[in-house]
Amino acid sequence: MLSMKPAIEVIDNADIEWVAGLMGLHSLDEPRRAFLKSTQTIDLSACPGSGKTTLVVAKLAILARKWPSMARGICVLSHTNVAREEIQKRLGGTEIGRKLLGYPHYIDTIHSFVSQFLARPWLLSSDYPVTAIDNDITTNVRLRHLGSQRRKVLTALNPKHIEFSSLRLRSADFSTPLESTQLKMKPTAPTFLAVAEAMQKAAEQGYYCYDEIFTFGGALLDEHPEVAESLVRRFPVVLIDEMQDTSQLQSEILRRVFPRDRAELCVQRVGDANQAIYEGDKSPVSDVFPDPTDGRSLTIGSSFRFDQSIASLATGLAIIPVGADGLQGIRNRKPAEPPCRHTVFIFPDGDTSQVLSAYARHALSTLDPMVLTKARVAAVGSVHQLRPEIAPGHKHFPASVSHYWQDYKITSLASARPTHLIEYVHSAQAIVIDKGNLCDGVNGVAEGIIRLANTLAERPVLRAFSRPHRLLERLLADNAATLGVYRSMLRRLLVDREVMSLALWPGISRDLIAIAEVASGCSSPGSSPDPFLELTAEHKSSFELKVRAETPPNTYRFQDAEQTVDVRIGSIHSVKGQTHTATLVLDTYNNGHHMERILPWLLGDRVGDQGVSSDLAAKRLRLAYVAMTRPTHLLCLALRRSSIGKGCEYEANKEKLVANGWNFIEL
């Protein structure tokens, strides 16, 4: 009854015109059309600023419009929910958008996919509960199961440089959770046995770490190979976004579920290998992205983000050549807009004090005043850890972006799961402000309370639940007083959005504990305050920041007589996917100074993978490529004076840089 043909056979120009009208897309050139039209398994390499996500959404809209089935769907996988959010943003109000976001389609992270379609079914079919999939909670539960052996175990692991929190189940058979290599000791050693037992007990109670779902997913595929067949049937079209960031574990399981050599299956992987900057990013050799086979990949090498001046400066750093013509910048400069002077700042080896101000001053002078009003000016480096032990004069100086600005603070990544109750409150408030709807915020607060309830009970009394707010409402239904407290709490936090402060928090947390106690049916032990409830120095300082509400954190504010410019400072990792008006790439140190090591490419002496002999060398190029492809208008570099050489070598290199299009400013 259902054919084995690809779900969508033909996408034609009419479809492309339709989607261009729907989404307001212009200048769809031949490579972009080729991607939209392709209905075969193919890889797409899309350069920075190529409008990749928009293109993916457009393709999904076309597919959804023509989609013939109510029981088979399109599967869109990524690492973040960007694709989902983009669909909501671009197609949210349309019928197509609503269709795409619901059954039978699936648009989510690879992690959620493996969890929902493989790991959880395996756990449920094996009669294991799912209490929490969380590294911190699970580590705590494992530590608790160590009991009196806890200190002994940690002492034994310490000299081996093994973090207890880094241990993962390596087997779906919980009675043998560890491989002997993980602890670098014999499987009969008492420590090994104690750790194994603690991990087994935690697993049997339903506590798992994030990565472990891949183990369970693998187990399901081992025990029930027919599941992969069902998934192929369910999802005849699979789109994987940000393919370059796929880890080996993820890539392996995707390959098992959606093999790219099946004729009836269309697997389209989209990404940019030149931007792969995450750890463990070495794809297994069996499934290289992009597919090197002829005709199995497409390239989009033209960027809407910047003009050709930036494209020419960055193209040489792409390890994999960007198409035949290299990186193209096709941003249209406004007629009156003057070209920007992309600048290399040369600073004395031991003195970074003038770098940010010189950059800000240059930005003010070279950027169009109209652009400046909404400008996003950034300074980024590959290392951002505070390295206080390295002072000016040290041969590694400057090793980190913090060495360019002493007030630099490491902020937790927004995507990380909260570790403290206060963070649930903060992120719920942030979501409400950001998205304007309360639903996610309410569930965020409720999730925090449920986690608190489980913490108080010291065991999983409440199951992980897809709608935590509904669960709480239900648990509190018979206790009108507490239900009232809960609801007024939601109102205070999310509707009135009271700003958390040191004065306010004790009262708020007392109410949250009271709610959690009723929900769990356990009272708080009281004696030893749980770390989950604590406020760290960082939280306290974030209160102050909110109170002062001046410049956002890690922002350098430069003011001259007439104008002000804020320079945001951060790591290259943190700006991945962002677009800036101006970007300054700071020199930092990781087994060598970054800019010094990539100088041959900046000079144009080397191109692509020429002379790249190590993973680190490749990574340095990719980091530089990511950083240098952020700006729309202005690209700058900060180099130590000595990195360019001495005497005539210095002069020769300077000439080469100028010849390549760089402006040269010595500080």
Add this chain to the structure above:
Amino acid sequence: MYLSEITINNFRQFGSDAPGFTLRLQPGVTALVGENDTGKSAVVDAVRYALLTRDVDYIKVRPDDFHIAADGTIAREITIRCRFSDLSTAESGAFVEYLTREQDETSLYVLWEARRLEESPIRRRLAEVTVRTGPTGLGPVLDPAARQHLSAAYLKPLRDAEREMAPGPGSRLSQVLGSFPGITDGEAFDAGKLPEDAAEAAKLSLAGMTDYLRHLVNQHHAVANAQESLNDDYLTRLVLSGESLQGQISFAEGGNEKARLRQILERLQLDLLEGASGQSRGRYGLGSNNLLYMACELLLLSKDPEGLPLLLIEEPEAHLHPQRQLRLMEFLAQRAQSKDPASRPVQVLVTTHSPNLASKIPLKNLVLIDKQRAYSLAPGQTNLSTSDYRFLERFLDSTKANLFFARGVLVVEGDAEAILMPTIANKLDRDLTKYGVSIVNVGGTGLRRYAKILQRHDLSGGYPSIPVACMTDMDVMPDCAPQILDLVADDTDAKWMSPKRRWKAVRDFTSGKQTLDGRKADLSRDDGQSVKTFVSDAWTFEYDLAFAGLAKEVYVAASLAAKDDHLTGVTKLMSREEVEAAALAEFEQMQTAAGRDNEVLCTNIYSLFASRTASKAVAAQYLAELLEKRNAKELRTALPAYVVEAIEYATGSPLPKDDASAEGGASA
């Protein structure tokens, strides 16, 4: 994929006592049978609640859906669980995130739960409903769009087929046609390029045709004139200066092409025409409309490539005469086994009160609902052997199928019992109809096979509480009988020793290994659960009746039967009174001749039947009339014990022990 199991807790009649209500289903047709109020409709409703139905009926949990226990407490939570088995790759693809993998099979569990909310005047909702997956509901919540694939087609009891098939918004016919292959075929209408002739107009799609019609209507001169007049003569004179209002008369328009197509389809109606003439015959009866309606549902079901092909029919016999019922069941059974890839096999769940239907459905597809339990009659579930199934499928007719709807069953050997037992029971104040007892007359063969239908192979699920009383003959004649019946010359006749001898006498059981008690036990060897055999004390029903105290009546009845042709024939050669008087005189002579030997007397009476001078069935009819006239108390003392016991058992309780029966027992 088919619905293989339904588990119900705390829903209406079904409580939560272990082992709870579980119904296992086979692919194909399953018929729920059983007397009223056992919960047949509740099972169908449970499936509707859990899976929803394809019509647009809104399902709302009602207060009386929550089970009320014997002690009056109202259950707080209803759970209905459906399991689906045998999923194809496409089906397991559609539900892949919801599946449960057990040892050797993969199933889809849908767990529907309704939690009763505290009653409160401000609360409109009575219950909070969740639909989860996994055997214990630990799986993910079932997405409403995924759940739609499971919705069943449902034909309610006492349906108004005519209304269901009528045109109107959301009509069934529009739903059927809307998903029919090719319904959107044809060209779109282009106002800039009007069809030149009828042939070109015919190429338009359905939506295009209405677009064309709208185009023409809007151009009609009367419409245009009316619009002009409305605007010029009235509207412009009513508005204030500077305002501008314009009215436009136009053909009502659906939004997109889909909506326009739906509008057309909703205007269509389905009428029955007489096949030969092709003429509409006006209104057809309810029965014909019902057939049409069911045909329509089946068509819709088999054309849907992705949904669950499950059809729920309550009382398909409604409005259909017996032959049509049988045709319908045959057709459903055939669709259930469809091998045609274009129309998928449909699973059908019916409830029925029709013995006629029940007799047509293979035993293995029947499920008896009794006391909130489901008893499948599939092989392996009952005590029936393969040959029993073959036998019963041949001989289980609609009168015998009564046993599925009874509160008690009397299984009897032949017509005489079938005719006399209701009269006797009536005399004992145990009216069989009132007590809901069905008589199954097996006609001499296979009595035990019928008894075993209601016996369970595995007792862990309980067994039906319906008492089944089997009445059977001992078939051991008194020692005097062979000689009286001319079977032997005397006690030393060689025929006594013949291996070919089929009859048995008492002396066979006094000398050898066999005993009378042993024989009795052997005849009752399949007793158990609710089945009990009542063996006549000596020989046959008639002999035992005579022997116990009705010798005179039996003789008179036999004599009347022997002369039946004369009594009822056209010529009426004799009057009934003459025959009765003669019989009474003969009886007195026989009594004297037999002396005090009741065995000899009764054997002589029975010889009328043995020699086939009198028909047992006809005699039973006369005897019934004679017994009607007897005093009830006296009659009871004159009846064989096994007859009374069988009635007591089938009607569920012993007769009240009054003085008369005590005396009767003593004198017997």
